[in-house]
Amino acid sequence: MARKSGSLADLEVLHALVTKSYSTRITEDLADGIPTDAATLSGAAKFLKDNAITADPADKQDLKGLQAQLKAAAEERSKRAGKVLELVKNDEKEALG
Secondary structure (H helix, E strand, O other): OOOOOOOOHHHHHHHHHHHHHHHHHHHHHHOOOOOHHEEEEEEEEHHHHHOOOOHHHHHHHHHHHHHHHHHHHHHHHHHHHHHHHHHHHHHHHHHHH
């Protein structure tokens, strides 16, 4: 069976859909405060690499928004971890006390 190539327009549509899918998934996970699964992140990273999309340190200004989002997410995780430790310590005190 002969392979039929997709038209350039079809490939452009597919590329846009894949881009939107990864972008939506990661953005929703960040908004929901849940970690994006490794398979999705790996696929997105490969997609970016295959399309020669890189982050140039010279474009720091463009990365400030992403940096702020990641910092806020890390701070929130840290706060939650602190609360869990406090609960565990209180439970231990009650059990011993």
